[in-house]
Amino acid sequence: MSPGLVGASYIVASILFILSLGGLSNQESAKRAVWYGIVGMALAVFATITGPAVGALWLVVPLIVVGGLVGGWLAGRVQMTQMPELVAALHSFVGLAAVFIGFNADLEAAHVAHAIATGTDHLLTGFAATLATKTPVELAIMRVEVFLGVFIGAVTFTGSVVAYGKLSGRLDSKALVLPNRHAINLAGVAVALILGIVYFNGAGIWTLILVAILAGALGWHLIMAIGGADMPVVVSMLNSYSGWAAAAIGFTLGNDLLIVTGALVGSSGAILSYIMCRAMNRNFVSVILGGWGGTSGPAQEITGEQVAIDxxxxxxxxxxxxxxxxxxxxxxxxxxxxxxxxxxxxxxxxxxxxxxxxxxxxxxxxxxxxxxxxxxxxxxxxxxxxxxxxxxxxxxxxxxxxxxxxxxxxxxxxxxxxxxxxxxxxxxxxxxxxxxxxxxxxxxxxxxxxxxxxxxxxxxxxxxxxxxxxxxxxxxxx
Incomplete structure (x- = not known):
């Protein structure tokens, strides 16, 4: 498929995704909206794998088939009561994909730099060939995109795994409150930013690996510190994180559809989280930072007894x-x-x-x-x-x-x-x-x-x- 057709397909897929989101707002149009999303995703996948920048179809197609079969099997056996934890689990996959793509982009950039230095850059193909045409400024911007993708992706991955565990009952739903937990989180973000600066200045992939480990620990701690009463907001917020991670991947790969769909998911998830916080009278920032603040004293004592009825x-x-x-x-x-x-x-x-x-x-x-x-x-x-x-x-x-x-x-x-x-x-x-x-x-x-x-x-x-x-x-x- 030519680049022009790929671009046109992406525009149609984006429109279908927007129609899908809009149709899910009421029960009468929800079923039709789901089909909009299915058709849009099928078109997006087909346009991507048949585009000029994708090779090794002998590997890509079997992986899509296997993934589709596994997804169909899971969807067929999951109960409606398990939908919250299933959604959380799917968010973790998006986060992990962002981390891996960030690592791959950095390795590809190093490979391109070596090819240019040795005069073999004319042999580059696919994503590597695209990287070879970027200016130093564009490569610097890509490093920022890679850093953000890895950081957000790692937070999304571990946070979603914890959310899955709490929703499915595999982890205690009570909040894990460590001493000085907010100071720990702030220190983690500060160290990640320092590593980011080191990475921007030419350090190797080891900085990205450390950022991924640190961000993963941060995601784990943030969600462990949130109690069961706020978990619905957490699932929605993780949905938003996965969207922003996908958008970061889109910028790194130069894929307009990923940018659009990532922004749609990220913004809609954030808006939904804010609406839910208002409905629950919760502080939006407090929830996403792991329950900042707390009560000022002990809960009221309950008197009386529970009376049964047959x-x-x-x-x-x-x-x-x-x-x-x-x-x-x-x-x-x-x-x-x-x-x-x-x-x-x-x-x-x-x-x-x-x-x-x-x-x-x-x-x-x-x-x-x-x-x-x-x-x-x-x-x-x-x-x-x-x-x-x-x-x-x-x-x-x-x-x-x-x-x-x-x-x-x-x-x-x-x-x-x-x-x-x-x-x-x-x-x-x-x-x-x-x-x-x-x-x-x-x-x-x-x-x-x-x-x-x-x-x-x-x-x-x-x-x-x-x-x-x-x-x-x-x-x-x-």
Whole structure:
């Protein structure tokens, strides 16, 4: 494919990516938007591997086939509940690719310099031939791009691996708070900048390797220091990092499509992270720097006891209720109880009761995750409401049912200034006349924060696996 056709293909692919992002903003156009992205990526890959700057197709094509097969296999077996950690894992691949490409670019530059010195530069091909035509100023700029790509890529790689571990339960979701952690981070950035200056002044690849190791340690520490309550923001922020890493790769390789798509992903991820921070009343800079600051004293002591309720009690409460609000959380997704809650909703509405869903912006550990689950279970769109749309209705709600949620319904966010989630907007279920909490046990949930809701006088605990509990309840609600 000629350079002109490659450029035209990149423009079309960029437009498709933009249409894909725009279409994902609502449920009706989301499926079409996904196809825009698929077609755009297929076109981008085809244009790239058939372009004049790519050789060794005997190696490239089999690797694409193997990667596609592995990706298809993973996508086929992953559960919707595993989507947050899958997204984090995929971000790590982008970061690692940026690191490797940065190393390769530096090695290629050294190879080109040797070829020019020995008079064999006329034998250079592909990326090396392009490098041979660059001016000293352009090569200096490329060194900056390589440094940024390696640094951002390494932070993204290790940070995403930690995020994957926390989201999948392989690592403790609690924040790891080391003494003087912010000073450690600042020292790491300072040393990386010093190494960058040394690299810009002609030092070898050893400086890049040290930068990658240092940035990797920094990424690990930053995300380890962030607690489970803020992990949805972290996943979105890592998405942004991966985009900027891809953009840096694009500048290094002179690939316009990588620059455009990297900028799209980087900017959209940063905007989403900022929106989520506002929705959770979190400080954007504080979250991305590993939780800068903290509470000023101990959390309030919780009094009372958790009172259990059985299936008969829940059925009776629902039979007496006219208005019901259901608040789903990540526990519902883990138990795969969305089908059961959809059937319960259908039966209650058939009895003339008003049933609605209240969705927190980060329910399910990713924005929109819970909405997708409910849509798959055929829950009508028009009864699925955002937190801000329904919070004021709880005082007139007969029964609020919380299923597998903890932090998003925690009154400590409003009542305890020393709570780790103080100030975070939450769904105010405790204002309903009766609250039923479906929960596996008496644990504190993903973030490890105790919830006073479970001890309030109008709250009853419906213990057990969410799906099994709901299925038992369905037997009594015809």
């Amino acid at each position: 299936t008969d009690g829940v059925a009776q409460a629902l039979d007496e209720a006219d208005t019901v609000v259901i608040v789903p959380g990540y526990g519902l997704a883990v138990a795969q109880a969305q089908g059961s809650i959809s059937e319960l909703t259908r039966r209650l509405r058939a009895k003339g009761k008003t049933v609605r869903f209240a969705i927190h912006p980060v329910a399910g550990r990713l924005p929109g995750h819970m909405n997708v689950l409910l849509a798959e279970a055929k829950v009508p769109y028009d009864i699925v409401l955002e937190m801000d749309e329904i919070n004021e209705d709880f005082p007139s709600t007969d029964v609020a049912i919380v299923i597998g949620a903890n932090d998003i319904v925690n009154p400590a966010a409003e009542e305890d200034p020393n709570s780790p989630i103080a100030g975070m907007p939450v769904i105010e279920v405790w204002k309903a006349r009766r609250v039923i909490v479906s929960k596996r046990g008496q644990g504190t949930g993903y973030s490890g924060i105790e919830n006073p809701l479970f001890y309030k006088e109008n709250t009853r605990m419906f213990y057990g696996d969410a799906k099994k509990s709901l299925d038992e309840l369905l037997k009594q609600i015809g």
